[in-house]
Amino acid sequence: MPFSFAKDKIPPHDEEAEKATLGAVLLDPDAIGLVIRYLRADNFYSLQNQKIFSAILSLYNDGKTVDLITLADRLRTDGELDAAGGPGYLAALTDTVPTSANVEYYAQIVLDRSVRRKLLGIAARITAESHNEAEESRAILESSQKQLFDLTDANQSAVVRSPKELIPQAIGAIERLYKNRDSYSGIPSGFGDLDSMTSGFQKSELIIIGARPSVGKTALALSMAGNIAIKKKIPVAFFSLEMSGLQLMFRLLSAESHISSHSIRTGFLKLSDLENIQDAAGKIYEAPLYLVDMPNMKLLDLRAMARRLRQQYEVEILFIDYLTLITSENSMIPRHEQIAEISRSLKALARELDIPVVALSQVKRDAEGKTPTLADLRESGSIEQDADVVMFLHRERAANEEAIETKLIVAKQRNGPVGDIEILFRPKYTEFVSKTNG
Secondary structure: OOOOOOOOOOOOHOOOOHHHHHHHHHHHHHHHHOOOOOOOOOHHOOOHHHHHHHHHHHHOOOOOOOOOHHHHHHHHHHOOOOOOOHHHHHHOOOOOOOOOHHHHHHHHHHHHHHHHHHHHHHHHHHHHHHOOOOHHHHHHHHHHHHHHHHHHHHHOOOOOOOHHHHHHHHHHHHHHHOOOOOOOEEOOOOOOOHHHOOOOOOOOOEEEEEEOOOOOHHHHHHHHHHHHHHHOOOOOEEEEOOOOOHHHHHHHHHHOOOOOOOHHHHHHOOOOHHHHHHHHHHHHHOEEEEEEEEEEEEHHHHHHHHHHHHHHHEEEEEEEEHHHEEEOOOOOOOOOHHHHHHHHHHHHHHHHHHOOOOEEEEEEEEHHHOOHHHHHHHHOOOOHHHOOEEEEEOOOOOOOOEEEOOOOOOEOOOOOOOEEEOOOOOOOOEEEEEEEOO
């Protein structure tokens, strides 16, 4: 049901800003390029102004000059001239502003009022649905989140920058990298050879770690998360769709205390083991590590939680275990299309939050027994396309049960080299370590 405001409530709008925006465009057609970064026709409150802006966009898209004469002609041709206020109203628009200098500011005001109206509409729908006991609360929450996310996405404008603006930023960044060339530009994983190749996990990047079942995807991701949060004190969020938070904590305690995970799970411990576990617990207790234990997580839930963690705890990197367990909102479409939607959304989330997003993924079953490649990513080729970095875990049969040599294959790196790295898996503690430090 479309939302309507109560008769005694005037919806948020600014008629003068709407007129000033249209008037500035008529004075200077080049201003359209600025305005369309912010506005669509439905952002205008006045129906007259909506029709006028639609006609302006129509002329602009057709490559025609936009002025009073061409605008009136287009509206007349479309049968909308009278509904748009007539020639007199169009002429009056150019009198509302002396120049187009402040058109971007006017457009931002129009957009702000439009967003406020839409927020009120969403709030009213939530209120109405919440009073309807036939509606499930879960469905209301999902619908509400989607409406808010859609509103956010719809109002993200592209940023156009010239070399004059970007060159100083680029040179400054290069100079900082030069001065700190012995450190990493991104967040170090704690695996030295990998960090040397990637310079750490970079902001806005989607990193995929793929492997067959039981090779150790979760163990590797948790080892990295522990290195980052426990040792470097960098805030980390770890979304677990397969294991409980308690299971993950047992693994962290095992790795940090060097007490076997089996002993911890079964309780067969010596007094000295308990002391080591207590010491490890103290280190982990202070770590900025946030474990999100939520099986059957929907994509919208994940995005909402990630935004909240970024805002509330200033999380700087996100791990997801694992990608193909995320539930798409579009359950009726084929699974490979759902995975493509999830993959695109994770890349968009990395860019929006400006943090690395590390997602685990299974490889196809027919890849078992051979070295995995990009073609083996399960269920969708879009994962490879969306990812900035793709890594695979691979190992042959274990020769040394204490420390199993495992190959970490960097198969894709959009902005760097690819290659193989040797790391060690310690099954006793369910952890990975650098071979050079192991």
